[in-house]
Amino acid sequence: MSLVLPPRVRLRAARPSDASALQVLLALEGGAGLPPGSSLSRCRRFLREARAQARVRRAFHFVVEVRSTGRLAGWIALLEIDWDRREAEAGTWLAPQWRGRGVNSQAKRLLLDHAFATLGLERLRMYATPENIRSIHALENLGATRDGQSPALPAGIVPFSIWRDDDQVI
Numbered sequence: 660m661s662l663v664l665p666p667r668v669r670l671r672a673a674r675p676s677d678a679s680a681l682q683v684l685l686a687l688e689g690g691a692g693l694p695p696g697s698s699l700s701r702c703r704r705f706l707r708e709a710r711a712q713a714r715v716r717r718a719f720h721f722v723v724e725v726r727s728t729g730r731l732a733g734w735i736a737l738l739e740i741d742w743d744r745r746e747a748e749a750g751t752w753l754a755p756q757w758r759g760r761g762v763n764s765q766a767k768r769l770l771l772d773h774a775f776a777t778l779g780l781e782r783l784r785m786y787a788t789p790e791n792i793r794s795i796h797a798l799e800n801l802g803a804t805r806d807g808q809s810p811a812l813p814a815g816i817v818p819f820s821i822w823r824d825d826d827q828v829i
Contacts, residue, residue: 668762670721670735670769673709677722678702680731684754709736716740719773723753723766732757735766737774737783746782747774764797771801775823785819786812 682702697705709720720736733753740747749770753763774780785803787794795817803819812818 667726668732668765668769669724669726670766670773671724672713673706673720673722673734675703675706675710677731678706681706681722681734684731684733688755716742718747719778721770723757723762725757725762732762733766735770737770737778737780740780744782745780746784747780748784748786749774751785759793763794764800767797767801771821781823783821785821787817787819788815789817 678699679702682697682699685697685702706720709718712718713720717740718736718738719740720734722731723733723735724730725732731754733751735751736749737747738750749767751763751767751770753766757763771783774783784806785798787798789795798819798821801821803821806818806820809818
């Protein structure tokens with residue numbers, strides 16, 4: 660018998676009040692498209708831009724929140740949404756203290772569920788660097804398959820895709 664536990668994290672839309680917490684997470688290491696040590700005003704601008712992208716359904720940005728504490732662990736997003744092709748790119752960044760603890764996999768599963776079940780997307784593209792073995796294993800464990808290298812991608816980026824009808828999803 661297999662026991663399925665509820666996720667330790669939840670995704671919620673990023674909001675302006677997250678700017679301070681996001682700034683703290685980014686203090687030592689950049690992420691979510693922001694450089695390390697980003698100012699509070701830069702974090703606020705990033706969150707305003709995220710909300711604007713959501714209003715026009717171009718991207719959906721979420722914070723990864725730890726259920727037990729309400730603290731932010733990172734950011735995850737659906738980016739470059741192509742509604743005609745029913746596909747998007749997924750981007751994830753976790754603060755170092757949350758890596759290797761299953762948070763990334765849980766957040767990605769929640770994002771996949773939202774992308775496929777709620778938004779009706781058919782394909783998500785995700786990327787990793789060859790040295791990020793944990794990320795590659797997490798993507799493979801979700802059922803993502805490696806795509807062929809594209810000349811449009813920077814050298815050293817490993818592309819993956821996961822499709823709505825893949826058995827491992829959700």
